[in-house]
Amino acid sequence: MSSSEQADKYALHAAAREGKLSAVESLLNADPKSSQRKDDDGRLPIHWAASSNQQAIVLLLSEQKTFDPDVEDDSGWTPLMIAASVKDGEAIVDILLQRGADVNQKNSNGQASLSQPKTALHFVASKNNLEVARKLFANKPAISARVRDKRGQYPLHRAAAVGSTPMVKLLLEHNSPLNATDNAGYTALHHAVAEGHGDTAIALLKAGAETDKRDSDGYLALDLAPDKEVRKYIEREAENEGIEL
Structure with missing residues (x-):
């Protein structure tokens, strides 16, 4: 296939990625099935629109008769997982939830044999997208905070690693293992x-x-403090709270 033929074949993908709404409308009218065609990156137009935070295009694609809100790209990412990982992606998350996206669908990185894959909440916790997390918990059914990824981590582990205290508190409020x-x-x-x-x-x-x-190397959590100041701060604040270390 020549480069021009390939560009024509995936014109909808490019338009979705670049936010060209009128072009997306024209291409869909000319070839509705193109919205269900994966490109060389293993993605549909909806994946590109979500990753580029193109709200109007996501809405348009979601109105197609063949739209599947849970369709995975070749890396196992659904549009919801992508939107949940994008800064200011709340509006797209709303659209996908309204279209029935499964909040508890797991990302398997394209390999069905992998156990304990991620859900959207792992991505949300890593990116500290607090508003998106609230939307996922408010959904019916709500997302679960009790799913491990392949590293054995719950979303709480990720929230703690990035230092998001509000996210940690939210996850604990929703039955996360502590x-x-x-x-x-x-x-x-x-x-x-x-x-x-x-x-x-x-x-x-x-x-x-x-x-x-x-941990596996025999260290207590406090042993892992990166410097004396961090350790002293934790010890002091714990003492103020009446917590024995």
């Missing part, structure tokens, strides 16, 4: 301390995080 360990033996507290997020560590301690759990 003291579970990942494949490296890290609890959420280990992650928070290791990354130097003292405030998040204190929030976890106030919620009842266990301080006597050791």
Whole structure:
């Protein structure tokens, strides 16, 4: 296939990615089936529109008769997972939820044999998209905070690692395991301390995080403090809260 033929074949994908609404409308009218065609990156136009935060184009594509809100690209990403990972992607998340997107669908990285894959909440927690997380929990059915990824991590581990105290609190409010360990033996507290997020560590301690759990190398969470100042801060604040370390 020549480069010009390939460009024609995937013109809808390019228009969706670049936010060219009128071009998308024309291309859909000329060839409705093109919305269901994967390009060389294994993506449909809806995946590109979601990743580029093109709200009007996502809305238009979602109105097609053959639209599947849970369709995966070749990496296992659904439009909802992509939108949940994009800054200011709340409007697109709303559209996809209204179209019936499955909030608990798991990303398998294109390999059905992988166990414990991610859900949209893992991406949301990693990106600290608090408003999107609230939307996913408000959905019926609500998203689960009790799904591990292939590293054995719950969304809480990710939220702790990026130091998002509000996300940590939200996840705990929605029944996230607090003291579970990942494949490296890290609890959420280990992650928070290791990354130097003292405030998040204190929030976890106030919620009842266990301080006597050791990781796979035998380290307690407090042993992983990146410097003396972080450790002193956690010790001081824990003492103020009446928490014994």
